[in-house]
Amino acid sequence: MNKWIIPLLFTALLSACNSQPTPVADVVEDFEAKRYLGKWYEIARMPHSFEEGLHSVTAEYRLNGDGTLEVTNRGYHAENEEWQTAIGRAEPVENMEAAYRVTFFWPFYGGYYVSWLDENYQQAIVTSDSHEYFWFLSRSPDVSQADIDYALAKAHEWGYDIDQMITVDHPAELRATN
Numbered sequence: 566m567n568k569w570i571i572p573l574l575f576t577a578l579l580s581a582c583n584s585q586p587t588p589v590a591d592v593v594e595d596f597e598a599k600r601y602l603g604k605w606y607e608i609a610r611m612p613h614s615f616e617e618g619l620h621s622v623t624a625e626y627r628l629n630g631d632g633t634l635e636v637t638n639r640g641y642h643a644e645n646e647e648w649q650t651a652i653g654r655a656e657p658v659e660n661m662e663a664a665y666r667v668t669f670f671w672p673f674y675g676g677y678y679v680s681w682l683d684e685n686y687q688q689a690i691v692t693s694d695s696h697e698y699f700w701f702l703s704r705s706p707d708v709s710q711a712d713i714d715y716a717l718a719k720a721h722e723w724g725y726d727i728d729q730m731i732t733v734d735h736p737a738e739l740r741a742t743n
Contacts, residue, residue, distance in 0.1 A: 600686045607701075610699060618645075653667050664678050
């Protein structure tokens with residue numbers, strides 16, 4: 566079974582019990598989903614077993630005809646020397662911009678909230694319903710330390726234990742294959 570499935574199931578099961586979204590941080594206002602589409606590089610995150618050992622992690626979002634998003638997460642597992650992929654679906658949360666319910670294994674869902682986004686849609690911070698999930702994303706794998714520091718400051722402001730944060734490695738030799 567795909568390494569990503571079991572942890573996602575557990576997370577989704579816990580989130581599915583609560584139908585009302587409970588983001589740990591505010592969500593972006595005036596969010597334009599179409600501008601958010603495309604490929605994002607994971608720059609920093611909280612540790613998760615489903616991403617353990619992965620480098621060059623990306624998330625790609627495509628708009629479906631029904632207004633949902635197809636989500637494709639990919640990462641290179643260095644020890645196994647192989648790419649791992651998980652494909653899910655994100656449904657917009659009614660009356661809440663930049664908020665989605667994401668599933669990688671229906672009928673279990675987890676909260677996905679764009680809590681910060683630069684004005685050019687080049688960097689984003691995604692949170693969830695608990696302090697266990699945080700992602701700093703960028704359109705480029707090359708991000709300044711000042712940008713990472715800003716994301717970590719936001720995480721700290723929102724109550725995350727930033728000492729646990731992991732910076733994701735994006736080796737040049739893997740970029741062409743992802």
